Amino acid sequence: VWLNTAHQGALPVRAAEAAATAVRWKQAPHCLTGDRFHDIPERLRARLGGLLSVPPDEVILANSSSYGLHLIVEGFPWRQGDEVLLVRGDFPSTTLPWRRLQEEGVRLRFLEPSGGHLQASEVDAAIGRHTRLLCTTWVHSFTGHTVDVTAVGAVCRARGVAFVLNASQGVGARPLRPLELPVDAVTGVGSKWLCGPYGTGFCWLTPAFRDRLRCRRTNWLSLYTVADLEGDCTPDLPDHLRARDLDLFSTANFFNFLPWIAALEVLESSGLEAIAERDQGLVQRILDGLPRASYRLLSPAAGPLRSTLVFLTHRDPRRTPGLYARLTDAGIDVSLRRGHLRVSPHLYNTEQDIDRVLEALAGGA
Numbered sequence: 001v002w003l004n005t006a007h008q009g010a011l012p013v014r015a016a017e018a019a020a021t022a023v024r025w026k027q028a029p030h031c032l033t034g035d036r037f038h039d040i041p042e043r044l045r046a047r048l049g050g051l052l053s054v055p056p057d058e059v060i061l062a063n064s065s066s067y068g069l070h071l072i073v074e075g076f077p078w079r080q081g082d083e084v085l086l087v088r089g090d091f092p093s094t095t096l097p098w099r100r101l102q103e104e105g106v107r108l109r110f111l112e113p114s115g116g117h118l119q120a121s122e123v124d125a126a127i128g129r130h131t132r133l134l135c136t137t138w139v140h141s142f143t144g145h146t147v148d149v150t151a152v153g154a155v156c157r158a159r160g161v162a163f164v165l166n167a168s169q170g171v172g173a174r175p176l177r178p179l180e181l182p183v184d185a186v187t188g189v190g191s192k193w194l195c196g197p198y199g200t201g202f203c204w205l206t207p208a209f210r211d212r213l214r215c216r217r218t219n220w221l222s223l224y225t226v227a228d229l230e231g232d233c234t235p236d237l238p239d240h241l242r243a244r245d246l247d248l249f250s251t252a253n254f255f256n257f258l259p260w261i262a263a264l265e266v267l268e269s270s271g272l273e274a275i276a277e278r279d280q281g282l283v284q285r286i287l288d289g290l291p292r293a294s295y296r297l298l299s300p301a302a303g304p305l306r307s308t309l310v311f312l313t314h315r316d317p318r319r320t321p322g323l324y325a326r327l328t329d330a331g332i333d334v335s336l337r338r339g340h341l342r343v344s345p346h347l348y349n350t351e352q353d354i355d356r357v358l359e360a361l362a363g364g365a
């Protein structure tokens with residue numbers, strides 16, 4: 001029983017078939033046609049654009065959420081003395097990329113949310129004269145709390161601070177429409193709630209934010225088609241940075257991107273609203289069936305802060321690691337994170353899966 005999508009999403013059958021197709025193409029390389037080199041990235045961009053309700057040509061193709069954050073670290077016009085706000089205890093993908101900036105005189109300041117999760121008022125109080133950017137995860141990997149993006153982003157906009165969101169633990173489990181939110185950049189990993197292979201991800205930047213970046217990566221596949229190679233390909237660089245100019249290199253990444261396209265089509269055919277409803281129904285079943293006399297729920301029980309990451313602990317916390325071992329022995333996969341159990345169901349889980357974990361928890365109470 002896989003109840004650990006916060007670690008890895010399961011690849012849908014259709015996506016596994018697409019992966020097999022990509023392997024066959026490579027076994028018979030004449031199948032790797034020029035058209036396919038061009039089409040695969042564009043089909044993926046279209047799927048991601050649809051999923052996020054953004055124009056596909058604003059989507060950057062990546063291999064992780066870290067990739068997009070590094071683009072911003074590299075390209076943002078930093079000045080000596082600038083400050084970046086981060087959140088203490090956040091997942092390292094969200095905090096690590098900025099560390100190198102300290103060598104360039106950029107200060108990192110870690111917010112310590114008093115209630116355990118980031119509040120807009122705390123962001124407002126923390127922003128100072130030199131604050132240029134705030135980066136946080138949307139859904140916290142170790143608490144299951146969801147950041148109120150509208151409230152935090154509104155503060156950032158009002159104070160002229162760029163707002164960068166790592167949406168990895170939420171995107172795919174519920175709708176995310178960046179154009180309707182006060183965010184400048186969104187990054188995400190593909191291998192969790194988006195059910196893609198490991199080594200997939202995306203980044204979306206507002207065109208205005210992208211224009212501020214100084215990166216100039218020149219990847220031949222983003223400039224030319226295979227047919228263009230007939231010409232002399234004089235390096236005429238675009239004077240305007242497009243999203244595709246920031247794509248991961250080897251963009252026609254057949255083994256990963258062909259199955260990811262298929263996985264995204266599966267999500268799209270269900271619809272993110274319906275997936276969110278289903279996932280939240282599974283979360284509710286865990287909360288309703290949890291033997292409260294023995295266990296404490298640590299993640300939000302209801303409301304907009306609740307996510308699909310459910311954190312539990314035994315009332316005697318010393319017993320939680322033993323319970324984790326008990327679940328593993330019973331063939332039930334959850335995570336043990338910072339001493340607590342993390343159960344994270346997604347669309348392929350059934351009510352029976354939830355009942356199995358509840359039975360095992362009751363048995364170990």
Ligand SMILES: Cc1ncc(COP(=O)(O)O)c(C=O)c1O
Nearest residue numbers: 064065066091093137141168189
């Ligand atoms: C919030 C968050 N971001 C990112 C990742 C994965 O990192 P990356 O996308 O850089 O591989 C994880 C993985 O657990 C995560 O919890």
